[in-house]
Amino acid sequence: MGDRVSCGALDDRAGMASLICALEYLREKGCKKKITVSFSTREEVGGSGAKTAAFNAEAKELIAVDVSFADTPDSNSEECGELSKGPMIGVSASLDYDMSQRFIGTAKKCGIPYQLEIMGGRTGTNADGMTIARGGFISGLISIPLRYMHTGVEVVSVSDVENTGRLIAEYIAGGSENA
Amino acid sequence: MLKELCLLNGISGREKAVREYIISKIPSDCKYSVDALGNVIVEKLGKSRASKKVMLSAHIDEVGFMVSYITDDGYIKIAPVGGIDERVVFGRRVKVADIYGVIGAKALHHLSSDELYKVPKCEDMYVDIGAQSRKQAEEYVSLGDEVCFVSEYLEFGDGFIKAKALDDRVGCQILLNILSREQPYDLTVCFVVQEEIGTRGSAVAAYNVAPDYAIVLEVQRQLICPIPPIRKRFASSETVLL
Numbered sequence: 001m002g003d004r005v006s007c008g009a010l011d012d013r014a015g016m017a018s019l020i021c022a023l024e025y026l027r028e029k030g031c032k033k034k035i036t037v038s039f040s041t042r043e044e045v046g047g048s049g050a051k052t053a054a055f056n057a058e059a060k061e062l063i064a065v066d067v068s069f070a071d072t073p074d075s076n077s078e079e080c081g082e083l084s085k086g087p088m089i090g091v092s093a094s095l096d097y098d099m100s101q102r103f104i105g106t107a108k109k110c111g112i113p114y115q116l117e118i119m120g121g122r123t124g125t126n127a128d129g130m131t132i133a134r135g136g137f138i139s140g141l142i143s144i145p146l147r148y149m150h151t152g153v154e155v156v157s158v159s160d161v162e163n164t165g166r167l168i169a170e171y172i173a174g175g176s177e178n179a
Numbered sequence: 180m181l182k183e184l185c186l187l188n189g190i191s192g193r194e195k196a197v198r199e200y201i202i203s204k205i206p207s208d209c210k211y212s213v214d215a216l217g218n219v220i221v222e223k224l225g226k227s228r229a230s231k232k233v234m235l236s237a238h239i240d241e242v243g244f245m246v247s248y249i250t251d252d253g254y255i256k257i258a259p260v261g262g263i264d265e266r267v268v269f270g271r272r273v274k275v276a277d278i279y280g281v282i283g284a285k286a287l288h289h290l291s292s293d294e295l296y297k298v299p300k301c302e303d304m305y306v307d308i309g310a311q312s313r314k315q316a317e318e319y320v321s322l323g324d325e326v327c328f329v330s331e332y333l334e335f336g337d338g339f340i341k342a343k344a345l346d347d348r349v350g351c352q353i354l355l356n357i358l359s360r361e362q363p364y365d366l367t368v369c370f371v372v373q374e375e376i377g378t379r380g381s382a383v384a385a386y387n388v389a390p391d392y393a394i395v396l397e398v399q400r401q402l403i404c405p406i407p408p409i410r411k412r413f414a415s416s417e418t419v420l421l
Contacts (some may be wrong), residue, residue, distance in 0.1 A: 094373060097193060100323070119374040121377070
């Protein structure tokens with residue numbers, strides 16, 4: 001109904017779709033920055049795919065894209081995002097705080113709806129392993145709100161997927177202006 | 180210096196104040212760099228070159244909390260950063276970014292018999308900064324702000340110290356002492372981040388330094404067996420003055 005869709009494996013095919021959106025958006029903007037995109041394997045069994053990709057990448061900053069919890073009638077709304085309210089910008093002890101703030105600044109500047117996801121320790125995503133691969137990376141995490149994670153009936157809002165792609169593209173295109 | 184180190188606030192991932200203080204204390208004859216995670220890596224030249232590369236390390240972050248939610252009534256919900264003993268949380272004063280608050284929960288008089296002897300969980304407690312609404316609270320604090328214990332530095336008894344963050348500002352103090360003294364051999368000294376959430380900074384520092392030997396200065400629960408003297412672990416011709 002509306003722009004909500006349900007399918008298995010939206011975790012993290014929705015993230016993949018948002019990255020493709022981001023790349024298309026960056027192409028339209030004529031962005032010339034070098035970007036490495038990793039569609040990684042084995043996240044659900046420890047994240048070894050992304051760690052390997054990060055080790056091999058020549059990058060200063062990493063952006064992990066995953067899904068996170070959208071609220072349902074039986075969830076604790078204090079711990080969840082909401083469908084159709086925009087990408088969830090990760091703020092965590094294990095992510096770069098200044099990078100999180102730059103994402104927030106980008107969203108505000110470009111009029112992209114967003115939510116914050118606060119995590120006291122690690123994030124439970126590929127960001128954890130990627131950040132400390134090789135000599136370490138400045139890292140951020142953007143998550144698409146999703147209901148019924150790890151079931152065959154996961155639900156996302158397509159606008160959240162598109163806005164996630166747009167936020168990432170605007171962040172990359174904007175560079176240090178977003179600090 | 181230990182008192183100043185302990186009173187600085189620097190939970191995992193927000194170590195900036197501690198890092199800047201440590202950088203200000205690095206002697207001018209040392210070179211330092213800061214890596215992507217915020218580890219400070221200091222190279223100290225000794226009187227002689229060492230045949231093996233030695234790395235000394237202590238972590239600069241402390242346990243604490245982050246603001247995870249602000250209620251409609253202006254209370255601050257908190258997410259723990261690092262392993263927090265929930266027995267020491269209720270009834271504490273904290274600092275949320277730049278503003279003081281207190282951690283509370285239901286008063287004793289209203290506890291049921293089931294609740295009376297249970298330690299409240301972090302998710303059931305909240306920080307009261309005196310705000311009367313979410314809108315008022317948001318004028319002073321934001322989601323993701325760091326929340327640190329307020330704890331005076333107290334010397335007591337026969338040489339005892341009570342303070343927050345002795346874990347591991349004690350180690351940092353020792354490393355700064357080492358840097359300030361002449362050393363017989365070259366050393367690499369690392370002040371690492373994010374130990375309390377999974378020893379993350381040290382993994383990156385170890386990759387960047389690639390030492391032959393690494394010594395970690397940490398605090399530990401009281402041991403029941405004696406630790407062999409440090410000098411016995413090195414050949415007599417290669418010693419480190421601590």
